[in-house]
Amino acid sequence: MAEQKRPPNRRGFYVKMKLLHKHARPQQEKSCFFKYYKWVLWFSLSLYFFTSYLISNNPNGKPTSLHKTRVPNAKSSVVSRALFQSINVTAPEQITSTQGILKHLKVFVYDLPPKYNTDWLSNVRCNNHLFASEVAIHRALLTSDVRTFDPYEADYFFVPVYVSCNFSTVNGFPAIGHARSLIASAVQLFSSQYPFWNRSQGSDHIFVASHDFGACFHTLEDVAIADGIPEFLKNSIILQTFGVQYKHPCQEAENVVIPPYVSPESVRSTLERAPVTGRRDIWVFFRGKMEVHPKNVSGRFYSKQVRTVIWREFNGDRRFYLRRQRFAGYQSEIARSVFCLCPLGWAPWSPRLVESVALGCVPVIIADGIRLPFPSAVRWPEISLTVAEKDVGKLAKILEDVAATNLSSIQRNLWDPRTRRALLFNNHVQEGDATWQVLRALSEKLDRSYRSSRVSRQLVIDT
Numbered sequence: 001m002a003e004q005k006r007p008p009n010r011r012g013f014y015v016k017m018k019l020l021h022k023h024a025r026p027q028q029e030k031s032c033f034f035k036y037y038k039w040v041l042w043f044s045l046s047l048y049f050f051t052s053y054l055i056s057n058n059p060n061g062k063p064t065s066l067h068k069t070r071v072p073n074a075k076s077s078v079v080s081r082a083l084f085q086s087i088n089v090t091a092p093e094q095i096t097s098t099q100g101i102l103k104h105l106k107v108f109v110y111d112l113p114p115k116y117n118t119d120w121l122s123n124v125r126c127n128n129h130l131f132a133s134e135v136a137i138h139r140a141l142l143t144s145d146v147r148t149f150d151p152y153e154a155d156y157f158f159v160p161v162y163v164s165c166n167f168s169t170v171n172g173f174p175a176i177g178h179a180r181s182l183i184a185s186a187v188q189l190f191s192s193q194y195p196f197w198n199r200s201q202g203s204d205h206i207f208v209a210s211h212d213f214g215a216c217f218h219t220l221e222d223v224a225i226a227d228g229i230p231e232f233l234k235n236s237i238i239l240q241t242f243g244v245q246y247k248h249p250c251q252e253a254e255n256v257v258i259p260p261y262v263s264p265e266s267v268r269s270t271l272e273r274a275p276v277t278g279r280r281d282i283w284v285f286f287r288g289k290m291e292v293h294p295k296n297v298s299g300r301f302y303s304k305q306v307r308t309v310i311w312r313e314f315n316g317d318r319r320f321y322l323r324r325q326r327f328a329g330y331q332s333e334i335a336r337s338v339f340c341l342c343p344l345g346w347a348p349w350s351p352r353l354v355e356s357v358a359l360g361c362v363p364v365i366i367a368d369g370i371r372l373p374f375p376s377a378v379r380w381p382e383i384s385l386t387v388a389e390k391d392v393g394k395l396a397k398i399l400e401d402v403a404a405t406n407l408s409s410i411q412r413n414l415w416d417p418r419t420r421r422a423l424l425f426n427n428h429v430q431e432g433d434a435t436w437q438v439l440r441a442l443s444e445k446l447d448r449s450y451r452s453s454r455v456s457r458q459l460v461i462d463t
Contacts, residue, residue, distance in 0.1 A: 101440060102146055102436070102439050102440065105146045105156075105443050106146060107146050107148065107154060107155065107156045107157070108149075108150075108151045108156070109160060110158065110159050110190050112159075112160060112161070112186055112190070116161045116162070116185075117138065120162045121165075123165060125165070125167060126162065129164070129174075131165075131211050131261065132210070132261040133210045133239070133241070133258055133260065133425055133434075134162050134163070134164060134210045135162060135261075136425035136426075136427075137258075138160040138162075140426060140427065140428060140435040141158055141435070143428050143429075144429040144435070144439075146429075151194065151196055153451065154196075155446060155449040155451055156204050156237075156442060157197075157204060157205045157206065158206045159183075159190075159205055159206065159207050163176055163209075163211075164210055164211050174211060176211055179217040180217055180230050183207065184230070187202075187232060199450055202233070202235045203254075204448050204450050205237065206239060207236055207237070207238055207239070208238075208240075208258075209239070209240040209242075211241070212224070212241075212242065212347035213225075213250045213347055214229075214240035214241070214243075215233055215250065215253055215255075216229055216250040217230075219346055220300065220346060221347070224250055225250065228250075228252070229249070229250065229252055229253050234252065234253050235253070236253060236254070237254045237445065238254070239255070239256050240256075240257065240258065241258055241259070241260050241347075242257075243371030243372070244348060244369045244370060244371050245370070246369050254448065256441045257371050257372065257374075258373050258434065259353065259354045259373045259374070259423045259425075259434055260349060260350070260354060261425055262351055262354040262355050262358060262424065264426055266331060267331070267420075267424065270331040270334075270335055271359065273335075274335035274336065276359065276360030276414075276415045277360070277415060278335070280335075280336055280338045280361075282321045282333065282336045282337040282338065283320070283338050284314075284319060284321065284338070284340075284341065284399060285334060285336075285337035285339065285340050285341065286322050286340070287323040287327060287330050287333065288307070288324070288345075288352075289302070289345070290311040291303075291307065291308050292308065303344055303345055303346075304344065304389060306343045307343050307345075309392050310322065310343065311324070313395070314396065319396070320396075321337070334355055334361050335359045335360065335361070337361045338361065338362060338403070338407070339361065339362050339385075340355075340356035340361040340362065341364050343392070344366065344367035344389075348367035350367075353423075357378075357383065357419060357420060358424060360414060360415050362383070362384065362385060362410055362411065362414060363384040363385070364384070364385045364386075364387055364395070364399070365385065365386045365387070366386075366387050366388075366392055368389050373434075373437075376440075377419075377440075378419055379413060382410065383410060383419060384414075385399075385402060418432055
């Protein structure tokens with residue numbers, strides 16, 4: 001592949017264009033001396049304020065880009081401004097430092113028109129439903145110090161396209177039939193304006209696929225498998241909630257398994273009322289869809305009949321607190337529970353995994369072959385129980401044995417605040433939180449970065 005040449009003196013070009021755009025005079029001054037005097041005065045003041053900005057915001061003395069790189073002809077002059085201003089207004093001192101293993105990682109966030117992201121925020125659910133990690137990661141990156149405004153120094157390129165915020169008016173669930181065309185449109189836009197996608201064939205570009213079967217973009221597994229991952233995404237990195245330990249067409253791209261989104265504010269509010277070490281008067285808890293008849297209207301077996309078995313076998317057991325109706329305050333029930341059932345639904349993962357851990361309830365994972373997020377940070381075998389789908393009818397006996405043996409040890413491990421932190425997305429990256437864990441995982445895949453690969457090759461040549 002031909003080497004992409006870096007435009008010379010691009011910083012000077014950016015500065016020149018910005019100054020001409022903002023400060024060009026509509027009419028020429030009659031007096032040459034007066035015109036010269038104004039420009040000298042303006043340039044001096046600008047240099048003073050610009051230097052002050054660099055000193056105060058760049059203590060390490062590294063040159064900093066002056067402004068966001070924009071997609072030419074985009075409808076929005078400043079991408080993500082609505083997102084930044086509405087939910088992510090940040091003072092300079094709030095921008096989190098990511099020292100250590102993330103110190104040299106650089107991520108460029110594409111400046112896409114708002115139809116790809118911020119327009120969807122008009123529906124408040126877009127910010128906080130279980131698929132909202134696509135929004136959370138975007139807004140956290142905007143103020144993270146791994147972000148670079150210079151795409152030529154970037155290791156990775158983040159593509160902020162929200163595909164799970166198109167809620168069906170019929171049932172209120174996300175309708176993601178538009179996902180493939182929306183993402184394809186975004187790729188076409190920035191690849192036609194910039195060289196970065198084409199030079200690496202997208203291998204250093206990052207997308208979020210936070211719904212049931214990830215980058216297959218369908219909620220039913222058989223249809224998702226038939227559709228597969230779009231060809232243009234197969235060389236990229238997918239951040240997805242879907243993950244299994246066996247071969248599956250919906251993870252046939254480089255991927256990082258991430259947790260589903262749970263509002264950290266809601267968790268904090270619940271913990272203020274009921275701390276994790278507080279009294280727990282519910283032995284086994286589950287609230288959610290449990291079908292009395294295994295086949296639903298689609299003709300498919302929901303949850304592979306696991307939830308139906310749970311309802312049939314244990315609804316009459318007073319130790320099992322099972323509820324099929326929705327309840328807005330269900331997190332308070334989790335905080336009162338010893339064991340929280342986390343059975344598969346259509347897909348193996350569930351937001352209950354995060355809520356149980358965050359609220360100190362031992363997650364009982366019933367989803368064969370599930371691949372869990374951030375195993376290097378979350379010691380899943382030490383904080384949870386795994387029950388095979390075929391053994392769901394033996395739940396009572398299994399949990400009795402655990403309660404009589406090592407429950408206290410599991411709870412001590414579970415209540416470590418670092419575990420909770422690793423599964424929650426914050427508005428700003430905090431060391432150890434979910435976005436930080438994503439960046440850590442990306443730092444281990446730098447062989448996919450065009451820039452990092454070039455630097456490595458150059459070091460080999462030099463030595």
